[in-house]
């Protein structure tokens with residue numbers, strides 16, 4: 370039986386900046402299997418990014434437990450969370466979050482440098498991955514010299530660089546045209562199959578969501594519906 374790599378139990382998140390209380394997640398129960406591709410959908414403001422930030426250990430729940438790869442991350446200190454994130458999670462943010470003062474290849478190599486790779490080894494790996502993503506002739510460009518789709522692919526490369534067990538993508542294909550979006554989804558599916566990596570992505574696009582194995586619908590901080598995607602399963606077979 371495939372193990373659950375992610376288990377959420379009764380997760381709540383309440384934001385309270387300056388006394389304005391927002392109950393962003395209201396009791397999320399969710400299990401994700403190792404090697405699954407999961408899409409999260411729902412209207413703007415329903416709590417999707419909040420959920421992803423909790424999964425990535427970037428923020429903490431107000432209540433509930435989040436167990437990832439057998440570790441309850443809600444019990445970790447900030448330092449332990451940083452290490453946990455570095456070793457287990459690849460994150461593609463809603464806004465690409467590339468570092469403006471680094472070139473494409475430097476942005477992609479950075480996670481490996483943080484893991485202790487030498488500069489030349491990290492740059493070599495980064496170059497290979499960028500080539501695979503069709504960016505071989507853009508590796509020395511800075512983010513502001515790239516198109517939106519190219520910058521997004523650099524962000525994808527950076528998240529994949531350390532072969533994390535879990536890849537979290539907040540609108541990883543947002544703002545891209547359909548062809549480029551589907552290319553990125555094919556890449557996700559390929560690495561998902563090759564390495565059994567688990568992918569959890571937020572998307573507004575039904576077409577993109579249907580490339581995953583399962584779709585979870587969130588409304589107003591709660592999971593309201595789930596569907597398994599038949600065509601995705603057939604493609605795997």
Ligand SMILES: Nc1ncnc2c1ncn2[C@@H]1O[C@H](COP(=O)(O)OP(=O)(O)OP(=O)(O)O)[C@@H](O)[C@H]1O
Nearest residue numbers: 384385386391393412413414415416417418419420
């Ligand atoms: N740091 C924060 N402080 C206070 N409130 C927040 C914070 N982050 C999010 N919220 C609120 O929590 C709710 C959920 O926000 P979230 O960003 O998770 O939505 P979302 O589903 O990702 O929306 P979108 O599709 O527009 O990206 C919103 O009402 C938002 O205003």
Ligand SMILES: [Mg+2]
Nearest residue numbers: 417418419463
């Ligand atoms: Mg969001």
